[in-house]
Amino acid sequence: MPKKRGRGRGQKTISSFFQERNHETPAPAADLTCAQETPAPAANPTHAQETPAPAANPTHAQETPAPATNPTHAQETPAANPTHAQETPAANLMMTSDHDEETPSGAADITMTPEQETPSDAAVLTPGQETSAADPTAIPANSVSAEEQAPPQKRRKKKKKKEEKEEEKQEPKKQQPVKKFSKGWLDRFKWLAYDGTLMYCKWCREQRRDSNLATGTDNFRLSSLERHLPTDAHTASMAVRAKGQGKIVRGMQSAALKRAKAVEAALRTVYWTVTEEVANRKYESLLQLQRLQGVQAVKDLNAGRNATHTSPTAFNDFLRCLNNVLERKVTREVRTSPFVAVGIDESTDRSSEKHMVVVIRYVRVPTAELVTTFLKCAKVEDGKAATIYQKTLDILQEYNIPLRKVLGLGMDGAAVMSSDLNGVTGLLHRDNPFTVAVHCVCHRLHLAAAQGTNGIPQMKSASLLVDSIYNYIMRSPNRLAEFKTLADVLGEDYIKLKHVFEIRWLSMGEAIDGVLRNHRALAVYTEEKAADGDPTAIGLHQQLTSYLPMALLHLLGDVLDVTNHLSRLFQYRDITFSSLSKELTECFNSLEAMRQVDGPKLERFRVGVEQSGNFRDTPIEMRVGRGGRQPLEALQDIRAAFLERLLENLHARFPQVELLEAMKIFDPASYPAAGDNLALVYWGRDEFNTLMDHYAQRKVTRDGNVCEKYIDQYACEGQFGAFKQAVAARFKGEERVDENGVAQFHYYRPNELFKKMFGGANADYQQIFSEVFKLMCCCLVVMVSNAEAERVFSCQNRIKTKTRTLLSIDQLDRLIRLSYARIPMADFDFAAAREDYLLAPRRL
Template sequence: MDGAAVMSSDLNGVTGLLHRDNPYTVAVHCVCHRLHLAASQAAKDIPQMKSASLLVDSIYNYVMKSPNRLAEFKAMVDVLGEDYIKLKHVFEIRWLSMGEAIQSVLRNYRALAVYTEEQAAAGDPTAIGLHQQLTSYLPVALLHLLADVLDATNHLSRLFQYRDITFSSLRTQLTECLDSLEAMRQVDGPKLERFRTSVRQSGQFRETPIQMRVGRGGRDPLVELDNIKAVFLERILENLRARFPRVDLLEAMKVFEPAAYPADDNNVALAYWGRRELTTLLDHYAEQKQTRDGNVCEGYIDRYICEGQFGAFKQAVAARFKGEERVDEDGEATFHFYRPTELLQKMFGGRNADNQRIFGEVFKLMCCCLIVLVSNAEAERVFSCQNRIKTKTRTLLGIEQLDRLIRLSYARIPMPEFDFPAAREMYLRAPRRL
C-alpha cells in the first residue's frame, strides 16, 4: 500500500478495518513510497532545502518548456564541448525522479551557468534569478548535499524494485543505507566534498566563479550549510527509522529462504540457526490476540508443535530442498538457491504433498509469511502497464478485455513464438459490429 491515510490509517483506513477483523494481518507500506516520503518530508520544513528543490524545477521549466531556449542550450553544450544530458522533471508520483532531476542539473552545471549568464546579460529576468542562484555557494552546495542523500535512498529504492527481492535482504540493505546517511553527518558525501574542495582551492566550480553571498541576517554560507546539513540528515534518519517499524517480522521470514541457511557441512550451526526468527514469527502468528472491538482471535499456529517440527524442516531443506544446478544462457552450470515460493512448491507440492501433513504447522506458517510482500513494486508495474493500454482513446475497454491485454503484455511472449495465424482465425470468428 502507499502512505495515504485512507490506506494506512490504523483507525478507519483499510489497514485499521482489516485489523478490526483480523489482528494478524501484516500491513506493508511500499518500501519505495516510504523512501520517497522520508526524503521529501525531511526537506519540506527546511526553507533552504525547499528553495533548492524549486531551483531544479525552475531550471527545467525555463529550458525544457521553450523549444527556442532548448535549441540554444544544446548549441551552448556543443560549443563548450560537453555531453548534453537531458534535464529531468520532478514527478511526485515517481520515486526516483527527484534524484534524477538533480543529477541532470549537476551534470549540465557548467552549460547552465554559461547559458543563464548569457540570457541574463540580454535582460531576461528569469535568467538573472537562475544565474544568481547557480553561482551562489549555498544553493549549489545544497544541490550536492541532496544528490548525495538521494544517491543512498534511490539505490535502496532500486534494490527493492527487483522482482526477486528476499526477506533477508531487507534489514541488510536498510542498515547499509542508514549507515551511509549517518556517515554523512560526520563526513561530506562525495559530491558535496568535491564541490567544497573545488571552491576552497580556486573559488570556482567547473570553471564557474562561485560567490559567497551572505544570506538574510548576515549568516555565513559555510556555517549555514553545516547547520542545514545537520538538521536535514537528522530528520531523514528519523523518518526512515519511523517508517520501517516491522522490519524484524519481515526479516524473520528468512527461515523460509534457503540461501540464508548455514553452510551444508555445519550441522551444529544449522541446529541453532533460525530459533530467534521463529520465535519472532510465532509471537505474531501463534499468540492469542484481541481486536479493538473486544473479539478474541486464536492464533493460527500451534507454537509447541511448530517448534518441534522446525528442526526436522530445516534438516530437510538443507539436505534436499536447498536448490539445484541450472545452466545459464552461456552454458555455464551454477547452483541456484530456491526462492521461498519455489521452496513451497518443491517441498509441499506434487509428489511431496505429504509434507503438508508431516510439517503441518510449519507449512501453515510458511503460507502466512509468503502472502506478505516485501515490496509492491510489481503491483506498480501492473499499474503502469494498465496505463499504457487504457489510454484516453481507449476508455471504453471493458474489465475482462483490459485484464486479457494486461496479461498478454506482461507475459512478454517473444514475437517469433507468437502464433499469428491462430490469432487471425480467432479474430475472424468473433462476432463484431459493422
C-alpha cells in the same frame, strides 16, 4: 396335423360332393372367362368381398397361394375353400346359368377343426338340411334366415356394414410384419437404415445397386442382413465408399487445418496490437497489410465471403478468447496456492473515472515459484474505505479466493487504506486478523526524503532551483534548441533535464542528476542570457555559480542516491521482507556516516572548489549569506539538520516490526558460519517463536469471531531443526561469476531458497517439511511494496489515451491484462485461444 371333427351320419365328403357336381353341372358355368365378364353370385351373400383368395390348405395359409380345391378346375376357377368363404370373391360352389336372377345356394357341408374356424354365416348343415345333388338350386325350407326374409334394401345396408366390420378386423392382421425390426441392428450394421416401415442398405441405395435391400424389405430377419454382406452389390458399394471416404476425411482435415491457421493468424494480429498498446481501430488496416504482403493464413479469413473478421466485434471476440487463456491460468494457479496476498490502489483515469486496481501474489506450487501479477481493474463510485473494501471482496469472490486465504495486504499510506480502525486495513482485520498489512516501502522512502526538507529554507530553495531550471529551458523550444547547440559547441554530453513529480518516487534524484551533469553548459547559457538582460537568467546564473546552493544540490544528490537505491531494490517484483532488514540497516548506516563525512558528489565538488575555485571549469563564488554567515559554516549546520530530520522520519516510517524481522529465518545469508553446528542448533529460536505466536495460535476478531490457526506448532518445531540442517548443508548458496569474471559465493535469497528446496526435483520436500513449507508460504506472500499496482496504473494511462477515453471498464481490464503480462508471442498458448474461439458457430 390338427385332428378333424367327425362327420355326421348323413354328411358327404368334399370329394364326393365335387365329383357329383363335375358330372351333373355343365362345365361352362365354371369357366374363368365367364367369371370375368359376369360377376358370379357369392355362395354366402353376406361375404361377397373382393379380396384375394387365401390358400386352400390352412396350415400354409400365410406362405403360399392356395391351389384349386377341385383338381379338374385348377386352371379355370379360383380356389373355393369353404373355410374362408368370407374372403373369396365369387367362388360359388353351385354355379348358375347366365340369367340375371339370383339364386341362393346351399352351404357346403364341411366339418372344420377349431383352429380352422372363422366367423361366417355358412353354418354346418344337419342331415335334414342337405341339398339334393340332382337339383342344386333347391333351397331347404328351414334354411331361410330372418335376414334373407327382410326387404332387399335393408339386406344391402346390413351386408355393407358387416363387410366394413370384417375389413376392420382383418386389415390390421395383414399389416403386422412377421417379425419386428431390432434397433440394435443399426449399431451392428453401419450401412443399415430403417424408415419405420422398411429396412434397407443406404450404401447400396446411394449407388443405385441392384439388390433386394437397396429397395427395402419388411422381412425383418437377421439372416437377411447377414446374407446381404457378401453380395457383389454390397461389396462394390463398400469399395467405392471407402475410396470416397478417404477423400472426404482428407478434405475435412485440410479444411479444418486451413481454418485453424486463419484463426491463429487473426489471434496473433490482435495479440500484437494489444501488447504494443496500439488502438484497435488499426486492426483492419493491419490485416489488409498482411494480405498485401501475401500472408495466406490471413487471406483465408475471408473464406466465408461475407465474413471478413475485420470488424470491431470480431476484434473483441478474439480479444476475449486471448484474455480467457490468461485468466484461466491465473485462476488455476491461485486455486492451488496455499496462501495469497493482495495489493490495492485507486486512481483516476483520463476520463475522470475512479478506478481500483488489485494485484495478487501467490505460490506456483509445482515449481515453488513466487508470482506477483495483475488480477483486476474495476470501477468504484467513490474513494471511501467501505466502497474499496466491498469491491475487493467482490473481486476475490469472482476468482473463488476465500478471505481466509489472504495473509498479506499491500497499500499506500493514505488514511483510507492504512487506518486500523475504519480504513481498509481495519475492515480486513475484522474478517481475518492474521492478515499482515504493509505500507509500501517505496511510498515511505519517497515521503521520508520529501518531508526531510520541511523546516529548512535553504533545502527548499535548492529543490526549487531544479524546477526553475527545467521550466526555463525545457518549456521553451527556442531555448532548448539553443542550449543543445551550446552543449555541442562546448563538447559536453547533453543530458535531458527532468521534471520533479510529487507522485514519482525517483524523479527528484534524476532531476538533480541532470542539473549537475549539465552544470557547465547551464552556467554558460544563463550567463549569455543574463548579459541580454533576462531577469530569470540572472537569478539562475547567480545560484549556479554560488557555493552554498550548489553544495546543497550535491548533498541532496548523495542522499537521494542512497534512498533511490533502496527504492529500486524494493520495486523488484518478488522482493521479500527477509531482505528488508539488511537493506534498511545499510541505508541508515550510510546516512549516519554523511553527518561526519561528505558523500562522493559533495566531496568531489568541495575538493574541486578548494583546489581551483572552479567546478567543471565554471568559477564558484563564496557568497556570504544572510546574517553574514560563511558558506562552509552554513553548509555544516544545514547538513546536520537535514540528515537528523531525515533519519527521524525514516525511523518513524520503518519501525522495528518484530514479526517482519522474524522472517529472516528463511534468509540463508543470516545463518551461522559453516561448520558451527552448535550455533546452528540454537539459532533462530526466538524468531521462530515469534512466528508461531502469530500463525500457530487462534485469534478472535473485534466482532467476536474465532479464526483457527494456520500452522501446527508441534509439528513445525519438529521439522524446523532438520530444515536448518538441510539449508546449511545444501541450500545456502552457490558460486557465481560477477560482471568482472570473478567467481564469488552468492547466498540464495529467500525466494531462491524456496524454489531450490521445494520445487522441481525436490518437490518431495513439500511433504517432508509440510508445516515449514506452509510457514514459508505465509512469510513470502507478504507484499513489501505496492509497486505492481503503480505499474498497472502506468499501463492504464498508456492504453486509455485522450483518443480512447470511451473504453469501457471491461474492455480496459482485458487490454491491461494482456499488455501487463507481455508474454512472448512464441510462448503464448494460441491453440487454447483458437479452440475457445471455434466453440461458437462461425462463418469461417
